[in-house]
Amino acid sequence: MAASRSDSNGKVHRGEAPQGGSAAAPGARLAAAFEAVEKFPALIESRARVMQAATAETARVGELVEAVEADVALTIAVLRFANRTSTGSIGGIPAAVEVLKPSGVLAIAGTAPVFDFFESNGGWELRPEQFRVHALATQQAAARIGREVGWPDRDELVVAALLHDVGRLVISKLHPGRRAYFDAASRTPEQRLREERDQLGIDHALVGGVLARRWNVPQRIAVAIERHHAEDAEGLAALIAVADMVAHYSQGEMITPERLRLVAKRSGLGFEGLRELLYELPYPRERDSRISEPCPLSSRELDVLKHLSEGMVYKQIAGEMQLSVSTIRTHLHNVYGKIGAVDRAQAVLTARDRGWI
DSSP: OOOEEEOTTOOEEESOOOTTOOSSOHHHHHHHHHHHHTTOOEEHHHHHHHHHHHTSSSOOHHHHHHHHHTOHHHHHHHHHHHHHHOSSOOOSHHHHHHHHHHHHHHHHHHTOOEEOTTOOOTTOSSOHHHHHHHHHHHHHHHHHHHHHHTOSOHHHHHHHHHTTTHHHHHHHHHSTTOGGGGOTTTSOHHHHHHHHHHHHSOOHHHHHHHHHHHTTOOHHHHHHHHHTTOTTOOHHHHHHHHHHHHHHHHTTOOOOHHHHHHHHHHHTOOHHHHHHHHHHTTSOOHHHHHHTSOOOSOHHHHHHHHHHHTTOOHHHHHHHHTOOHHHHHHHHHHHHHHHTOSSHHHHHHHHHHTTOO
């Protein structure tokens, strides 16, 4: 409907928008930005790997989890749908896959919008590939720090790390053209956060926490996303803060060294541990780390775990190894206890990460 206004003589002018007005109310614009983030594109390669793992003769759950955890859009979608289905609050991808089953994840991936390497921004101020690279660098750093400090919940840690900057996507939709907010080359994360607060009255960390609660993820993940730039960040938030700064540093971007040292200390990562992290992370050193970590599992336990990683169920593994199903369960129970896993998906991922299978 056309707007109306009165001039100084009381004459009504129709068809003119109020000066300084906006076509949509702020609340509607925010809701639209939230919905846009929920339709953020997945990388074509990630979707292909999900579909390959889910449609194998026997679904390869470990590979399915890995592919989802490596993609921002798929992680968002899988958690959203799992939390609609579950009575509890799910914060890890292995648990979400347990709820949705491989067929459910396949359906989500099959309808997801996608982008490919080297493509243009696809309508996003913050390019999907640029966002993906930093999210994965932060996730990798967080996983490394988590092992160093003995963080108990690996699944929620990697989700919080991957989604820590999801509020930036909302900011980019609400305020296109404000490139200063995304200039990591010449501004530290704290400087950019301050500019968001001063000029917009909000910041991406706060918005990210709102989004996480909208998706019904556990409160501890939402708080970590919301507070990863806070001066007094502790626990998961401090760990994500360190990982975020290390990721920026490894990509040649600006950070404040004093703040990195302070937050590392709050996260439980000592000075020597931080130095080792800064040295190792820019380079692919998986082979070295795997060799340095001996496997605590017996050959029989490893065989069971290998079959599990191939998507076999207990009965199939028992038939293959000529053992009873109860014996297979006992072996897996021992595996979980030895490597600190809570379920089969985490056990497979841990063993792969450490080079045991």
